[in-house]
Amino acid sequence: MTGKEWVALLKNWQVAMLVILLVLSVVFIYPHGEDGKFTTNLQYGLDLSDGTWLQMEFQAVVAGFETDRPVVDFLSDLQKDLDAEIYRIDDQKIEIRKYFTRDELESAFAESGGRLTTYEQGVSRETAEQVKVILEEKLNALGTRDAKVNPLIGLSGVSTYVRVELAGVGLAQAQEIVGKQGRFEIRIQTAGNETEHVLYGDAINTVGVPTQEPPGSNRWGVSFTLTEQGAVQFRDAAILYGATTDPARHYLNMILDGNVVYSAPLSPDLAAKLRVEPIRELVASTGAGQEGLDAAKNLEIHLRAGALPVEVKVAGSGYVPAALSDYFKTMAIVAFVVATIAVGIVVFLRYREPSIVLPMIGVNLSEIVILLGVASLIQQQLDLAAIAGLIAVLGTGIDQLVIITDEVLHEGKVPSPNIYQKRLTRAIGIIMISAVTVIIAMLPLALMSLSTLRGFAIITILGVVIGVLVTRPAYGKIIMAILSK
Structure with missing residues (x-):
């Protein structure tokens, strides 16, 4: 041509x-x-790229129900009996954000005046999408090159698993960040080893970056700011349980996924300020050295992104x-x-x-x-x-x-x-x-x-x-x- x-x-x-x-x-x-x-x-x-995958199982149940009682009363009694958060999906289906066997739920439903009609382990499509958003925020904070969060949703609209793929991230670090619920809680010691709940991580407004506390030392911590309501709630609990008048006997505990990351009495200065007005600025110390810094980074990620609405359990994992x-x-x-x-x-x-x-x-x-x-x-x-x-x-x-x-x-x-x-x-x-x-x-x-x-x-x-x-x-x-x- x-x-x-x-x-x-x-x-x-x-x-x-x-x-x-x-x-x-x-x-x-x-x-x-x-x-x-x-x-x-x-x-x-x-x-084709080194990294880790995790497949996590939702520790929750989507259940259908029937009851002759007013639905609001039935669900209120059921929630008290199960001691678990209940999210209503539609007129006759609920999501119980805690895992129970079918036999356990049948017994609880009967005691509350209802009957269990369907049972599936997992969460609703809406909750699965919420989990996806939170995990993506955590992964963005981690700075991963390529990350993919994929809830596995069945034909019934119930998601039992969520799969996370992380390029360039080791298995241990992946399990630490996305393999846990990330629930942060503040509790105050009352008598002996007994503690009382004060607030959860959703009462936190802003989160700082890991810093040395005090400056120049080898100890690390993460500062955070409570919402106005959270600050009032914290002050009232500190006064009620004696943490402001006798700090040495009423430690302040900060807990992440059931593990205590900080436990110490209020400083005299902070205790005195709390007796006068609510304090919004707090610091969670995580320890010394590289281990303390790593713990501070993980805590920062969980505080920024928030806790998953349900607990997750690693069902499978792998590293390439x-x-x-x-x-x-x-x-x-x-x-x-x-x-x-x-x-x-x-x-x-x-x-x-x-x-x-x-x-x-x-x-x-x-x-x-x-x-x-x-x-x-x-x-x-x-x-x-x-x-x-x-x-x-x-x-x-x-x-x-x-x-x-x-x-x-x-x-x-x-x-x-x-x-x-x-x-x-x-x-x-x-x-x-x-x-x-x-x-x-x-x-x-x-x-x-x-x-x-x-x-x-x-x-x-x-x-x-x-x-x-x-x-x-x-x-x-x-x-x-x-x-x-």
Whole structure:
């Protein structure tokens, strides 16, 4: 083809769109060197990037009920009997934010004048989304490079598990931050080892950064400010339980997830001030040295993001070291290259004509580049399942290009432009029907909370859409221009 013919081909809007999207995709992927290593803007899942995954089980129950009593009275008595927070989902379904067995709930419901009708361990969709937001805030505070929080919600709308994936984070640190509820509580010692509740972390308004307390020492702490209501509540409790008049016998305890992070009497200065007015500024000391600093950082994250509405229990966990993730990445690249070469050989054996094979392989690879550009733009993580999706797109793409080529080369001849266009339209129609069936088949995997399969489904759907809308029509114009010569 001459230069003028190439220019005329590029003026075709379908071919021009392919070229423009290809250039934009390279920009989005942004291959470049960093710290002496080749890198891109592509985001990798844990299979291809060192990090940790945790699957946590909600310690709560979604229960259906029936009662002849006024519902408000029934739920009030049930809450007192269970000593647990109850969230009403709808007219006959509640979320009990504490775990109980079915037998325990049946007994409690009967004592409160009701009957248990359905039982599922987990939380409602609304609570699962609330947990997701809180965990994302904690992970943002942790400064992780790539983090993904995915509540696994069943068809009934109940979420039993939430899966968290953290790139570049060790297993111990991940369990410390997201594997716990993060409930902060202040209690005051009354008599002996007995303590009374004063307030929870939701009474905290602002949180400071870890600092040395006192300044210049090796002891660390986190300052925080109480709300006005929380400050009044704290002052009233301190006076009521004698912490302001006899601090040595009434320690102030600060507790995180059942573990005491601070226990000491009020200072004489603070006790004197509390007798006069509420005090909003407090400090939680976490200890000395690196251990105290790490504890202060964790406490800061939990105080800023708040506690999860329900307790969670780590049901499964895993860690992918950097060496293994690099090996997976290398093997994924090798698998893709081998698949491309194998496809090229099969196509060459089919047509034995480089003028057909090279455009076919080139358009197919450009489709993969555009797909990676879209994945980079929407920040879709690439894991081994997504790589399998890329290879599947490569195979189905060649299959559809073969359909176009065979359709337009009927009896081995290039038809007139009018007949060519009719045959191309017919081939695209066949491909579109095939694409719709693939999308319908993949949609359940893409929409359901099956985190290990979503990447495969999303990449496959994106590849099919890009192929039908961009690369197949462009290939039809390109192959026509080449074969007509």
